[in-house]
Amino acid sequence: MTLPLSVRGLSVPNPRGRAILTVDELDIPAGSLVGVRGPSGAGKSTLLYALAGLWSGAKGAVRWGETEILALSDARRTAFRADHFGMIFQDFLLFEELSAAGNAGLVSLFRRRRDRAGVTKRARQGLARLGLTDTPRAVASFSGGERQRVAVARALAHDPHVLLADEPTASLHREAADALIDDMVKLVRDSGKTLIAVSHDLALLDRMDRVVSVIDGRVDCDVEVRA
Amino acid sequence: MIRDGWDGLPVLTQELIICGALLLPLVVIAALLTRGYAPFRLTRAILRRFLWANVMFVLLIAVSVGMGIGLIAQERGLRQGMAHAADKFDMVVSAPGSELTMMLAAVFLQPSNVGLLDGYAYNEIAEHENVEIAAPIAFGDSFGDAPVIGTTAEFVTYLTDGALEGRLWEATDEAVAGAAVGLAVGDSFTPSHGIGDSAEEHGHDGVGFRVVGQMPRTGTPWDRAILIPVEAVWEVHGLANGHAPEAGDRIGPPFDAKFFPGTPAVIVRASALWANYALRNEFTRDSEMMAFFPGSVLANLYRIMGDVRQAMSLMSIVTQILVAASVLLGLFILTRLFQRQVAMLRALGAPRRFVMAVVWLYGATLLTVGTLLGVAFGFAAAAALSRIVTQRTDILVTASLGWSEVHLALAFLSATCVLALIPALALLRQPIVANLRS
Known part of the structure; x- marks a missing residue:
């Protein structure tokens, strides 16, 4: 099952009710790599979280495949995220006391018993493909680059259709960022997943199929990067 | 009928059922929250992350629970110790007066000025x-x-159940010492x-006793007593010794x-045993003896002290409620420490029940260990x-x-543990996006 994205008339309000992001129309075919750029505070991350169904109060239509995510109840929306999305955050958000394998296989803890072994196995394979072999070590002793690799392995462990990344290279030095971009893009392309990455990092945006700009709370222009 | 069935159960079974009933909410919550999930590894990680805060929290709970329990255990221990000290004293006959004063004097060896029974009364009792x-x-x-207590050798044998180191007295200048006397x-x-501050140190100069026997420890004030023939007490005070000169x-x-x-x-x-009540009636006579x-x-x-005990129990319960409120507040603060992790879990698609399970298990673990x-x-x-x-009163507590x-x-x-659901629920009400960004 692939999940093309179709957004129509999306409006995300702040707690006082004023719209902080509006998207009239946005379509992303399944399996494409899309960058989201824009000035700080313009609403890039808001767009990412709204697409993940994390903004309560968002209006409009966010359709992933046949599923209108904003119309789902909180529990169903959470379950949809668990099944279809992998998420990567700027500052990794790992459990410091868990090992790399423990963090990468985190989502197995709330999956059905029969699915757990598969998730754990994929988490270990993901870590290996990302060059992390010392998986029993607690991530507290890992470098930033290594941590973000663990986060990528975690995002992919349950074999999601879509990877949502919020500034995945912002906390890394150049070398580590470039290495991560290479590995992440390769993994996503090889598995035919959709990647939507919010970033200021031109090295990352250059590797995307398309780049969407968000300026002053509006998805302003849609640039095709690759044919 | 239920009442009869309950009363018919062995005490241990009753107690275990009560324990089970008390633990039931905890077990039910744990089962409902964790069913189908594996939250324990995450709970362990959180416990390790805030180790010192957790240790302090556990100690706080431990001290407050310990105080409540110590108070109740001590009160019961004292009550049992006093009852044990009075074990050997089925009945006391004395001149009329306060039973409490007389009991404190005769059983707990806290003497007061009391009236005396004469020889005729004594013989009537003895015969x-x-x-x-x-x-x-x-x-x-x-x-x-x-x-120093004057009595009969027969009573010493009764008091010690015959277990005496040395021997009983055979002369009026011989004594048997309690285990804690130091002789x-x-x-x-x-x-x-x-006795005590009013004792005249040289009041009985020239009178000497030799210890010929030592009583084993009884756990009663009698451990600190020295027993001598009652005749010796009378003689030392210049009185007749209870026997005719011949x-x-x-x-x-x-x-x-x-x-x-x-x-x-x-x-x-x-x-x-049955004779006790008849004897009490027989030896209770107005203005003669009681x-x-x-x-x-x-x-x-x-x-009478039961009211005090109830007040103490109430105080203990109120304290526990206050502690529970503090625990709740503490859990609120502690759970705030990992609200970002919770937001991340929710963003990754962790169901509310799973997050509740992780946070609640964290609180429940602290509470259980505490x-x-x-x-x-x-x-x-x-x-x-x-x-x-025990040291101060010689009543074995x-x-x-x-x-x-x-x-x-x-x-x-x-x-x-039921209350610990509240901070867990409160954490779930936090906005995910705001906490992811914080």
């Missing part, structure tokens, strides 16, 4: 067909902290007239009423207090963990 032992008790002298067989001493050096009953100077109390042991059961006097005392540690603290505190009380303490601890644990 009664249902009386097995009638021991006169004469007090008023001391050696150091140890009261060994072969030591000599001169008693002072009076009786020679006789020690012990029977006594001649005409030469019997009087005794403040007679400890009576009936030949059969008979009472020290056990009943103690029971009355506890009944409560268990608190039970140990309480037991240790009660044991330390018991040693102090033993701290033991009873079912009421277990129930209190389990009730506290169960109630606080």
